[in-house]
Amino acid sequence: MIRLTNIALVLVFIVIGLGALTRLLDAGLGCPDWPGCYGFLTPPNHSEHIEIAESLYPETPVVRHQAWMEMVHRYAAGSLGLIIFTLTWLGYRSKKPSIPRVRFITTALSLIVILQAAFGMWTVTLKLWPPVVTLHLLGGFMTFGLLIWLRLTLIPSRSTNVPETSSTSKIPTKPPLKRLHTFGLLVFIVLVAQISLGAWTSSNYAGLACPDFPTCQNQWLEHTSLEKAFSIPTYDDLSFLHGRTDAQTRVSIQVFHRIGAMITTVLLSVFLILLMRSQHSLRKPLTLAVASLLGLQIGLGILSAVWLLPLPIALAHNLVAALLFGSFITTLHFVIQVPITVEDPLKSSHSTTSSIGKSQEVVDGNAIPSNS
Incomplete structure (x- = not known):
């Protein structure tokens, strides 16, 4: 469980960076639909796929680098969500004494992941409405913070309660x-x-x-x-x-x-x-x-x-x-x-x-x- 938490920590940091790049590159609407991209699982590359995409969304012409930026961010976030759901399942399956706190944290993480998926969808469907974008970014930081707290909670107790030694x-x-x-x-x-x-x-x-x-x-x-x-x-x-x-x-x-x-x-x-x-x-x-x-x-x-x-x-x-x-x-x-x-x-x-x-x-x- 510790190794999986470490992977989640690295991935959530990458997702935060990808989210920042998506905003900075104006790629928030690189894919005008959700969860796909112009009706495809990946951004359209072939000319016939681009024609289909632009016929479905005539107001949003295909910009490949923006579409790819958006979809890479989505797939990274989706992978993180699967890892967090796995951590939640492992937490409820374990019977260690400290596991009630772990269950609480992983359950909170799973709820945030579900909310983040909703905010990700609303970011697109509401066309970058600032309140939704703000909450979406804040949810990413909260996920990062809770994963750090989870990792620290999993540290063996002997390493966390040793006070500074002194002769006094x-x-x-x-x-x-x-x-x-x-x-x-x-x-x-x-x-x-x-x-x-x-x-x-x-x-x-x-x-x-x-x-x-x-x-x-x-x-x-x-x-x-x-x-x-x-x-x-x-x-x-x-x-x-x-x-x-x-x-x-x-x-x-x-x-x-x-x-x-x-x-x-x-x-x-x-x-x-x-x-x-x-x-x-x-x-x-x-x-x-x-x-x-x-x-x-x-x-x-x-x-x-x-x-x-x-x-x-x-x-x-x-x-x-x-x-x-x-x-x-x-x-x-x-x-x-x-x-x-x-x-x-x-x-x-x-x-x-x-x-x-x-x-x-x-x-x-x-x-x-x-x-x-």
Whole structure:
């Protein structure tokens, strides 16, 4: 089951990348039907098949590279779904003590896969309607996160609950640990909200709305409207390819995405500082991983704006976002599972007093008997 989970993790990361490429190459409607492509299992290549396809969908001429991009994404996602269903079946078949948690996670994954299939269909049939595209991207990230949690749950318990060793007496710190858990969950919610803002920016084609940084159109908030940024466009059976929002709406979406990035950076940085100040046994590697990916993501976001969204940078921005999300989930898992300890001041002071007392019992090499 662990090996199959590892395969699913690699595949879901590839699917996220393929989904990003599909959007960036404007291939979201490369196949105007679902689950096939112009009525075929693969994009039409022969001239007679292309004629049939274009007669069935006269408003959508065949563009081969876009059709292939879309179908590769669909088949990769379908393969991932089959693996997840297999993991769910294995979870219900196993009788290990830790399996109830595994069953819960795999069942949630299967439900998300079913929803993702529906969102994939609606993305095509509703012609890239931004709310559906946003939820579809968010579902991919949730699948990635749950697979990471599943993989960490399958780790043998002896490798996850070994606290940092020290000669100093330590005790569990339940209140600080609870506060760190609570704050970590808050940061998780903010991170999910920021990923949603990124998806909303992409689905509304607002990535090029602000070609400068840190200002937007050489302004700060003058052209920003909260109402326009989060207004849901009305569906009217017309394609949303390349976006149908006005310039002010796109600017507003981009600005709020940047504000969300700043809030996420501040809260995530505070969480990492608190983690480093704890005595968590894995605090250094976890902090280094999350901090490095956070810095890289900020840099890619800035370059995406000032370099006008080049394909490699835009793709990397999506993939690093997934890695940052996954690394934070890993950190949150170990914060919850591995005990955090601090020095016990009572035992520490007692041991200090005892050592001083023992040193005073020996004067000039002669032992002084104690009262006890």
